Amino acid sequence: MKRTSWRNTAFSRAPVVRIYNEYPDLITQPVTIALITDLHSTRYGRRQEVLVHALRKYNPDLILLAGDIVDDQVPLVGTREFLEGIRTLPFTRCFYVTGNHEQRTGRLDAIKKRFTSHGVTVLSGETRTVNIRGQLLEIGGVDDPTVFTPNRFVRRIPRQWERQLADCRAGLSGERYSILLTHRPELTRYYRESGFDLVVAGHAHGGQVRIPGLGRGLLAPHQGLFPRYAGGRYRLGRVTMIVSRGLCLNRLPRIFNPPELVMIHLLPD
Numbered sequence: 001m002k003r004t005s006w007r008n009t010a011f012s013r014a015p016v017v018r019i020y021n022e023y024p025d026l027i028t029q030p031v032t033i034a035l036i037t038d039l040h041s042t043r044y045g046r047r048q049e050v051l052v053h054a055l056r057k058y059n060p061d062l063i064l065l066a067g068d069i070v071d072d073q074v075p076l077v078g079t080r081e082f083l084e085g086i087r088t089l090p091f092t093r094c095f096y097v098t099g100n101h102e103q104r105t106g107r108l109d110a111i112k113k114r115f116t117s118h119g120v121t122v123l124s125g126e127t128r129t130v131n132i133r134g135q136l137l138e139i140g141g142v143d144d145p146t147v148f149t150p151n152r153f154v155r156r157i158p159r160q161w162e163r164q165l166a167d168c169r170a171g172l173s174g175e176r177y178s179i180l181l182t183h184r185p186e187l188t189r190y191y192r193e194s195g196f197d198l199v200v201a202g203h204a205h206g207g208q209v210r211i212p213g214l215g216r217g218l219l220a221p222h223q224g225l226f227p228r229y230a231g232g233r234y235r236l237g238r239v240t241m242i243v244s245r246g247l248c249l250n251r252l253p254r255i256f257n258p259p260e261l262v263m264i265h266l267l268p269d
Contacts, residue, residue: 012258013249015044017054020233020242020262023269024197026177029135034060035262037183037202038246040071040101041078042259048078051247051261052085055092058263061132063092065120066202066244067099067144067183070111074250083118093130094120097141099183099203100221108147123181125164127171135266140168140196141181157187169195177266185229185243186222192236199241200264204230206245209255217257231260 044050123141148158178196185201207217207230220227231245247259
């Protein structure tokens with residue numbers, strides 16, 4: 001029995017819900033945000049019923065999709081069912097930015113159009129204002145850096161990406177709580193000076209393998225061994241960054257690292 005229990009824990013494929021509470025000065029009305037990253041077209045039940053049920057339970061005001069919702073080597077059906085599912089949620093605004101795997105498909109424009117056709121706002125270097133029961137928020141978003149270069153490993157951040165981030169910052173009023181939606185968590189020197197209050201990201205898959213007691217994952221793309229920003233909440237000067245471990249169950253196994261759906265509660269202090 002102990003061996004079975006250990007295996008079930010280590011290789012769990014059931015998504016967990018991880019909750020973060022934030023108490024920003026600029027928040028006067030509660031806002032609930034669902035952060036979803038790195039789905040990679042993974043399917044959670046018939047018509048994504050597991051994810052849709054969880055979202056209905058928490059009833060988020062906003063859904064933020066931080067890239068790699070699509071995968072370049074997995075059929076699109078999981079993504080399509082997910083988009084159809086979240087479209088049924090009442091009174092929920094949804095924003096999306098690309099990840100590196102959307103770029104690898106070679107069909108980036110078609111993917112963006114598909115998201116838009118399901119009522120999702122695609123952000124590519126811009127900031128939008130949303131009104132949640134009288135609470136104004138500013139949501140900015142940037143594409144993945146690989147959108148601007150044929151090199152999938154991106155050793156130097158393209159100037160086009162830097163311009164997108166600058167355009168997002170230019171759209172800030174300085175008077176409202178602001179959130180930057182991005183795929184990669186490791187670009188912290190940019191986020192620290194971004195002017196946003198909260199940065200949300202994914203990409204690292206929680207480090208893929210997590211060693212109990214260590215506190216960090218084993219390996220993440222663009223961070224290497226024992227990545228610093230693989231999943232959790234981080235302080236970057238005045239900026240808070242929340243990184244999701246993502247939902248991907250394709251490709252490599254996850255060990256002591258269950259897929260996760262992140263819920264962020266913005267609450268009045």
